[in-house]
Amino acid sequence: MPVRPQAGPRPDATGLLLLLVTVIGWGLNWPAMKVLLEEVPPFSMRVVCATIGVSLLFAIAARRGEALSVPAGLFPRLVMISLLNVTAWMGLATFSLLWLAAAEATIVCYSMPVWAAIFAWPVLGERITAKRVLALALGLAGLAVLVLGRGVDVGMEKLPGVAVALSGAVLFSLGTVVTKRWPVAMPPASAAAWQTALGCTPLLVGAILTERPAPEEWSAQSWWLLLYGGLGPLGLCYLAWFAALRRLPASAAAAGTLLTPVVGVTAAAFFLGEPLGLRELVALGLIIGGVVLAIRG
Template identity: 45%
Template sequence: MSDPSPIPAPGRIASGGLVFLTVTTVAWGLSWPVTKYLIAQWPPLPLRGLTGIAGALALFGYAALRGDSLAVPRDQRLRLVVSAFFNVTLWMAVMGLALLWLPAGETAVIAYTMPVWTALLAWPLLGERLTLKRIAALVLGFSGIAVLMGADGFAASMTKLPGILLALTGALGFALGTIFLKRFPIALPGATSAAWQIGLGCIPVAAIGLAFEIPQAAALTPLGWAGLVYLVVIQFCVAYLCWFAALQRLPASVAAIGTMATPVIGVVASAFALGEPLGLGQIAALVMTLAGVALATRS
């Protein structure tokens, strides 16, 4: 995303970008166990959609307080809609549904194969060369998913298959969205761009979810309400603002490498908070997946 504000000196770009990236990584990593906990109280699509809409409204308010224009130029509207679909609508919908079949930590591991897919899809779509390192990255990424499927036995892996396919769909969609933004950047202030993308992307998720089931406020525990606040304020507002700020200040490959810590935080936090398994199989899958991401983003 481009921002009309002045670009700071190179040294400040790097240090500031890394701070923004760290905040994003921790916030998104912790959101996995929070979301997994909440879908036991609220259906996944209304949960993802409604919290996203609330986050978008908060971002619009923040942008207005900053004095940023909320208007979208005509030549940016199609880009905004396409980006919102791949980076928000598809991601929010399929990842929320994947949590019905998968533990939060395992979903995070598969979700963050997206830098591998980005590196590979950049070959036919952006003309970036497909190297041996990127091929090895794909092999490692698939190996990690295979280990994850087999960690609890064949019967358990078949039970997990719908969740794995959904999470892979989300990772591929986000990769396409990343490539689209690299090819067609959106010329809006960061907060305005984030607000429009999250809002446009989450409206269909909420609408489809509400057509099937209406969430009940009474079903939320006090901890559930705290989780909702976390998703709205931290996951959508703080993390997305920091992510777009990091992309403005860091090379795309550095930002992608930084997201590698997100599934690590998700797996460890889910093990402690939700009692999810953290055995040799899960650790091996995590190591393979992160190694694949590292190869993809450094090649």
Template identity: 75%
Template structure:
């Protein structure tokens, strides 16, 4: 069991695990954007999820975690899977058809802003003036992101923004629902089940709707698909749970704000996406709003 960090000092191992988590998650956004010309969205998530589920299940067994799901908690598990995985992964993937990887990352990581209202409705947490200010900052940041290059350019991005916002809102609902009605299962087993159940509809979607030439997929794309399953869906989640054991929840939550930063910067490096005043201002406003939401 990890030792408790001394007051005023964050556990170095916990910080390293948190950094590994946000880097793994952040890099997945440009990776998915690179995949889209060769692999359709449903298939991207379906193939990566299969890799991730197998890896997580193997790790759960190695750690001695039971994979059996108690019948009484299965409805909670199914609901959490639909909100935290099906909606999040499916909608966010399709948003990339209209948005750059950096733009999609910024919109999707507004989750804490929307969680404020669900926490009020389901947990009785009050909505403070600070949280209202956070929401206003986040909305201004999104406006800068969408309209900063002109109204016409913004209108063209609206389908992607709508999908990314829906992903963020439904994921925030899933987060609050899980807090209200937790699923009592070990970490690796829980993530394996959530990912498997949540991605099953996406696999069905791939079989029904996706048409792509498997033999024409490049070696780079196959490696990116493996990365999407092994790292963001597998190792990063395990690192996240390990970090939560060593760090205060507020510090861990604030640390995840590095994820959109990693996504935006790496999208500029690997995809040549713009990283100018508009992107920096939008990122600063939305992250500032999220920080206030977490503190408020």
């Protein structure tokens, strides 16, 4: 009697749900930030959201009984990772929206896994494969379509935004690889809270030196969006992401983040009326294709 092959392990439904919550929350934040920049200066926007998010994360860490202090000798590493993963990402991604539509900024920023695959060679010793070279080529082709798809003149106007968003994506990718090489041995909520707090400190300095926000003039809509940005993408989504990583294979979680730019582009078209035509779809397809190849290595 033939033996029936055993079925493989079933996907963790809770992990998949947590991943879905994460990518939806992160994706919706891009059009939200674009709207906020009409009233709230970029540094101030990030600082207010971070204050809400950090407060929530520390409260959750305390509720869970997690250690809130940074282990001895870990602080310099934590600062370096925070500058790459938070300061560069949150600051540069936000500023890119001054030149780019929310959909365009989302597409550029989520080329991150392509650059992470490149940095993995010198930092982690992972060899450069043909797939990774092709991934880089697809990612660059997607950026070219996004910038120059409507002509050189339009492309030059958007070039500063693409450069800023791309710098954020590259530095975040470097931070991801550095974190994998030298991990931060801290509980998840406490680690996220400390990284966000330390990473947003330079943004606070920037707000003090260059901006004169007038919170009393901000509309109710702006305050609701700031609350969402702090509680959702910077608070609960980070916790959901860490929880999903514990339940799902790393490759599956990384592939799942590809839904984030799809959510961001779709939400920007629905809520902001941004164009969602052939240029955006081709650029999104090329970059996602590159990211898939980079993940598979």
